[in-house]
Each structure stands twice: as C-alpha cells, then as structure tokens.
Amino acid sequence: MKIVVCIKQVPRRDDLLRINADKTWVDEASLSFEANESDTYALEEALRLKEKHGGEVVVATLGAADASKTIKEALAKGADRAIHMCDAPLVGLDAVATARSLAAAIGPESPDLIFTGLQSDDLGYGQTGVLLAEMLGLPHASIVIALETSEDGATVRAKRELENGWFQWVSMKTPALLTIQSGINKPRYASLKGIMGAKKKPVDMKTASDLGLGADALTSREAIGTLYIPVREKQTEMLEGDADTVAAALVSRLRDNGII
Amino acid sequence: MANGVLIYAEIRGGELTNATWESIAAGQALAAALGTTAKAVMIGNGLADHAAKVATKDLAEVLTIEHEKLAMYTPDGFAAAMVEAIRDADPEWVVFSHSYQVRDFAPRVAARLDRALIGDVIKLKVENGQVTLVRQIFQGKINADVTCRTDAPRMISFQSGAYRTDAAKDGSASVRSIATEVGSVDIRWTAEERFKEVKGAIDLSAAPRIVSVGRGIKSDENLGLVRDLAEALDAEVAASRPICDNGWLPMDRQIGSSGQTVTPQLYVAVGISGAIQHVVGMKNSGTIVAINKDKEAPIFDLADFGVVGDLFEVVPAIIKKLKE
Numbered sequence: 168m169k170i171v172v173c174i175k176q177v178p179r180r181d182d183l184l185r186i187n188a189d190k191t192w193v194d195e196a197s198l199s200f201e202a203n204e205s206d207t208y209a210l211e212e213a214l215r216l217k218e219k220h221g222g223e224v225v226v227a228t229l230g231a232a233d234a235s236k237t238i239k240e241a242l243a244k245g246a247d248r249a250i251h252m253c254d255a256p257l258v259g260l261d262a263v264a265t266a267r268s269l270a271a272a273i274g275p276e277s278p279d280l281i282f283t284g285l286q287s288d289d290l291g292y293g294q295t296g297v298l299l300a301e302m303l304g305l306p307h308a309s310i311v312i313a314l315e316t317s318e319d320g321a322t323v324r325a326k327r328e329l330e331n332g333w334f335q336w337v338s339m340k341t342p343a344l345l346t347i348q349s350g351i352n353k354p355r356y357a358s359l360k361g362i363m364g365a366k367k368k369p370v371d372m373k374t375a376s377d378l379g380l381g382a383d384a385l386t387s388r389e390a391i392g393t394l395y396i397p398v399r400e401k402q403t404e405m406l407e408g409d410a411d412t413v414a415a416a417l418v419s420r421l422r423d424n425g426i427i
Numbered sequence: 428m429a430n431g432v433l434i435y436a437e438i439r440g441g442e443l444t445n446a447t448w449e450s451i452a453a454g455q456a457l458a459a460a461l462g463t464t465a466k467a468v469m470i471g472n473g474l475a476d477h478a479a480k481v482a483t484k485d486l487a488e489v490l491t492i493e494h495e496k497l498a499m500y501t502p503d504g505f506a507a508a509m510v511e512a513i514r515d516a517d518p519e520w521v522v523f524s525h526s527y528q529v530r531d532f533a534p535r536v537a538a539r540l541d542r543a544l545i546g547d548v549i550k551l552k553v554e555n556g557q558v559t560l561v562r563q564i565f566q567g568k569i570n571a572d573v574t575c576r577t578d579a580p581r582m583i584s585f586q587s588g589a590y591r592t593d594a595a596k597d598g599s600a601s602v603r604s605i606a607t608e609v610g611s612v613d614i615r616w617t618a619e620e621r622f623k624e625v626k627g628a629i630d631l632s633a634a635p636r637i638v639s640v641g642r643g644i645k646s647d648e649n650l651g652l653v654r655d656l657a658e659a660l661d662a663e664v665a666a667s668r669p670i671c672d673n674g675w676l677p678m679d680r681q682i683g684s685s686g687q688t689v690t691p692q693l694y695v696a697v698g699i700s701g702a703i704q705h706v707v708g709m710k711n712s713g714t715i716v717a718i719n720k721d722k723e724a725p726i727f728d729l730a731d732f733g734v735v736g737d738l739f740e741v742v743p744a745i746i747k748k749l750k751e
C-alpha cells in the first residue's frame with residue numbers, strides 16, 4: 168500500500184505571535200516551527216497502515232526551505248521518502264492553489280491513500296484535503312477519527328466526526344483521500360535509530376516548473392489583506408496581582424455574585 | 428450577469444440546522460449591503476416541510492433539489508446538486524455556514540467552479556460595493572481582512588455565531604424545485620446511520636458548575652490540581668480536545684463542537700486558549716472565569732473574570748482561599 172501524507176510546517180503553538188511591520192503576516196524571524204498538529208496524527212495513521220499492509224509512506228510538503236526540519240522529523244518517525252515543494256511561487260498560497268500544487272506532485276505517484284490533517288493551525292482553511300481529492304478525482308472522507316482497511320487494502324471504512332458528539336461510518340474504495348482528526352491514534356516519537364536513518368532517506372525537491380504549474384494555477388483566489396489583533400468586545404474584569412491576591416479577588420467576586 | 432446571493436440551508440439528521448438561520452441572516456445582510464436579494468437552496472429528499480419553514484423568511488425564492496440519491500448526505504451527491512443550484516441561480520455570492528457538512532462538500536464545489544471558498548468568516552464589511560471578509564487565523568489569536576479575487580460566484584462560509592439566528596428577517600417566498608441530473612452521479616460512499624457514543628457517557632449539560640482543563644496543564648500528572656479545584660467548587664471536570672485526544676480524560680468530558688455543549692452557572696477555563704471549536708460548546712455559560720498565562724488568549728474575550736497568570740500558582744491559591 169502506498170500512502171502519501173501531506174504535512175505542513177506551522178509556528179509552534181506556544182510561541183508569541185507578532186504581526187509584521189506591514190501587517191501582512193506574522194514576524195517569522197522570532198518564531199520556531201513544528202508539524203501541524205492534525206498532520207502528525209495523519210502521519211501516524213499512515214505508518215500504522217504500512218506496518219499492517221507493507222508498502223511505502225511518502226511525505227508531501229509545500230513550504231519554504233526550513234520546512235526540511237519537519238520533513239526530517241517525519242522521515243525519522245518512519246516515512247520512506249519526501250517530496251518538498253519549496254520554491255517561492257509555491258509558498259504562501261491559498262487553499263485552492265496549494266491543493267493544485269499538491270495535486271501536481273502527488274497525482275503521478277498514484278497512491279492508494281492520501282492523508283491530510285483536517286485543518287492547519289495557522290491559516291485554518293480546512294479545505295486543502297477535500298480540494299485535493301476533487302482535483303485528483305478521488306473519493307474522500309473528512310474529519311476521520313477511526314479507520315479500518317480491508318485485508319487487501321481495496322476498501323476503507325472511516326469513522327467521521329459530526330457535530331455535537333455524533334459520528335458516522337462511511338466506506339469507499341481506494342484510491343481515496345482522508346482528512347485526519349487529532350485523537351485518532353497516539354503519534355509516536357522518533358527513535359534514535361530513526362533519526363540516524365532519516366539522513367539517508369531521499370527528499371525530492373520540486374519547483375513550480377518541475378510540476379508544470381503556470382502563473383494561473385498558482386494565483387491565489389483569496390487575498391489576505393491586513394492582519395490585526397482582535398478587539399475585545401466583552402467587558403472582562405481582569406484580576407491582577409500575585410496569586411493570593413487574585414485568588415482572594417476571584418473568590419470574593421464569585422461569593423458576592425452568589426455563584427458559589 | 429450574475430446577481431444576488433444564494434444561501435445554503437442545511438439539513439442534518441432530518442432537521443434544519445440552527446446554523447441555517449444564521450446563514451440566512453448573513454446572506455440577507457450581504458444582499459442588503461449590495462442592494463440585491465437573496466435566495467435559499469435546500470438539498471435532500473422530501474423537503475416540502477423544511478422548505479415551507481425557510482420560505483417564511485425574507486427571500487426572493489427557495490430552491491429545492493430533491494432526489495432519492497440525496498436522501499442521505501454524501502459529498503458526491505451534494506457537491507453535484509450544489510453546482511446545479513449555482514448554475515440555476517447564477518448568484519454573485521454563495522453563503523454557507525461553516526458546518527462539518529459544508530466543510531466536507533463545499534470545497535469540491537469551489538474546485539469544480541475554480542472559485543475560492545472563503546471559509547470560517549466571522550464578519551462582513553461592505554464599502555462601495557467592495558466586500559471584505561474577516562477570518563480568524565492562528566486559532567483566533569489574529570484576525571485577517573480577506574478579499575475574493577475571482578469573478579462570481581464567490582463563496583463564503585460563516586462561523587457559528589457570526590450572525591444571530593433571530594436576525595433572519597421574516598417574509599414570504601415561493602418554493603421552486605429545480606431539475607437534477609444527480610441520478611447519473613457516481614456516489615462513491617456507502618454511508619451508515621449516524622450514531623452517538625452512548626456507552627457510559629456522562630451528560631454535562633445539567634452540571635451547575637464546570638472546571639474545564641486545557642493543554643496548559645502540560646501533563647496528566649497535574650490533573651489532580653484541577654480535580655481539587657473542581658471538588659472545592661463542587662463542580663464537574665471537563666476538558667478541551669487535546670486532553671481527551673491524549674486520553675488523559677475520557678472523550679465524553681470534551682466540551683466543544685465535536686463534544687458537549689454546556690451552559691453551567693460557572694465555567695472555569697484553566698489553561699484553555701479559546702479556539703472557536705471549544706468556545707461554541709461553552710460560550711452561553713453564566714459566569715466564565717479564564718485562567719491563562721497569555722494575556723492575548725482569545726478565551727479572555729469571553730470571560731467575565733480573567734486571571735493572567737501561571738495556573739500552577741493561581742489554582743492552588745484559589746483552592747486554599749475556597750477552603751478558608
């Protein structure tokens with residue numbers, strides 16, 4: 168079974184975000200980066216299927232040169248090789264143009280399964296996987312929280328998360344694309360042996376022209392203008408001081424208002 | 428010439444969703460700002476009753492696409508039908524709610540029409556006919572003004588709560604069924620019935636007080652701190668998603684769009700950032716207390732009382748004070 172996993176590198180969730188001077192993006196110089204959370208679950212699911220069915224796990228990443236760190240980590244965890252699309256026209260695109268680029272790279276691989284995380288923690292489009300399925304002519308299931316594969320790998324049965332605690336199982340033939348929800352498994356850590364081995368695994372660097380992507384395909388249909396910190400609408404009473412002071416203030420507010 | 432706004436009215440589990448009324452309010456507001464009118468479209472089978480309800484709103488028309496292949500939701504069937512609706516209505520804008528169903532099929536519609544779907548929008552600004560949409564990025568920590576660069580149809584999905592359900596204006600619309608070719612569409616899914624996980628599930632919806640813990644707790648070994656706080660407040664313990672993903676607390680303690688919706692008198696969010704998927708499950712709580720070390724955390728936008736500080740110092744102090 169050949170599985171492609173799309174992995175995006177995003178700013179670390181605990182890093183302090185600062186908007187850049189021209190208010191078009193965050194100041195990346197002060198940030199550290201990691202794999203998008205749901206993508207790590209997607210990778211783990213792919214590695215488990217490889218352990219069950221044999222085959223190959225290929226990582227596909229769109230992102231600047233320093234995304235190689237996240238790619239290395241995926242290879243260290245057990246992915247076999249990677250495709251890294253990192254030249255300038257392929258970075259910072261909207262969901263449609265990103266999916267188009269991924270489709271150009273992944274299509275020729277003819278994988279049995281494609282996994283993406285369900286949504287990125289930075290731009291949060293939540294569309295790339297479904298767009299990619301459409302562009303490659305594949306069926307898909309989104310927000311997948313459990314997965315079963317038939318012995319021969321010809322069909323998958325996926326448990327989808329619906330709103331308010333509802334779920335649904337859906338089945339489809341492979342090749343197919345699944346967008347993976349966090350919590351589907353417990354992602355592994357890379358072993359020391361894996362980290363050593365990752366150095367020798369192939370990373371195929373692709374440019375827009377390698378992929379035959381012209382200006383139109385790479386034009387974002389959605390334009391991000393100004394970024395700003397949201398203005399608080401609610402009158403929140405902020406309690407300040409050392410721990411004992413705020414604790415006393417909070418407990419007396421709750422008592423005074425008859426809440427406790 | 429493309430004209431007007433087309434609103435998707437969603438049926439889930441045989442019922443019109445609450446978010447549908449929010450979408451209608453959003454679509455009406457957009458149409459008013461552009462000096463045009465809005466229509467709604469519904470997809471399914473046996474839609475007459477639902478269509479009659481939607482037709483009580485101020486809409487130019489309610490379109491229905493019905494077929495036995497649409498009786499149960501599938502992305503193949505619904506994407507095909509939605510494309511037909513858009514061809515029929517030829518709208519300038521298409522408005523969805525950012526529901527899990529829409530997330531599942533609307534990107535396919537966007538790809539087929541080679542258009543953008545501007546997703547999870549919280550606000551609409553229209554100036555001289557120019558539409559700017561506000562999206563949250565970085566899980567609600569930053570807002571971005573976004574514009575659509577393409578010709579019609581331009582598509583938007585609105586975040587839950589962006590518009591109030593009761594803001595949908597009343598009126599009276601006619602209902603028109605449009606012809607569909609869905610019969611010839613290859614539906615590549617076999618869908619089973621929807622279900623809820625019932626085994627031993629705990630119902631937090633009636634809890635008067637809830638202490639909810641997020642990733643700020645760092646490790647399951649620290650959960651005792653939150654349990655102690657809950658005990659001192661006579662509260663139930665709940666959590667954000669990462670805590671349940673890690674198996675530190677069972678899934679049925681998860682609050683949010685995929686978990687439970689609660690409205691306790693007191694909700695104490697400990698080390699929770701306040702991502703929208705969490706917030707939809709608790710925003711209608713009576714009094715909200717947030718304890719977070721990041722003063723910009725979106726949860727403070729919701730809180731009645733906010734404490735910026737390290738939970739490992741603040742929570743023990745609160746417990747001590749409660750016991751005095």
Ligand SMILES: Cc1cc2nc3c(=O)[nH]c(=O)nc-3n(C[C@H](O)[C@H](O)[C@H](O)COP(=O)(O)OP(=O)(O)OC[C@H]3O[C@@H](n4cnc5c(N)ncnc54)[C@H](O)[C@@H]3O)c2cc1C
Pocket residue numbers: 180285286310566640641642643644666667668669670681682683684685686687697698699700701702703704705708718719720721724736737738739
């Ligand atoms: C389709 C979908 C469905 C989802 N469903 C849900 C759902 O039902 N419920 C849900 O909760 N989420 C859900 N999520 C996930 C959601 O988007 C967020 O990722 C999640 O809510 C974040 O949880 P958190 O706030 O605990 O973690 P984080 O966002 O990582 O926040 C941790 C917070 O802890 C603070 N902190 C850290 N250390 C300390 C300290 N020592 N003292 C004080 N504060 C500290 C940090 O400042 C930060 O604000 C869903 C996502 C998607 C895409």
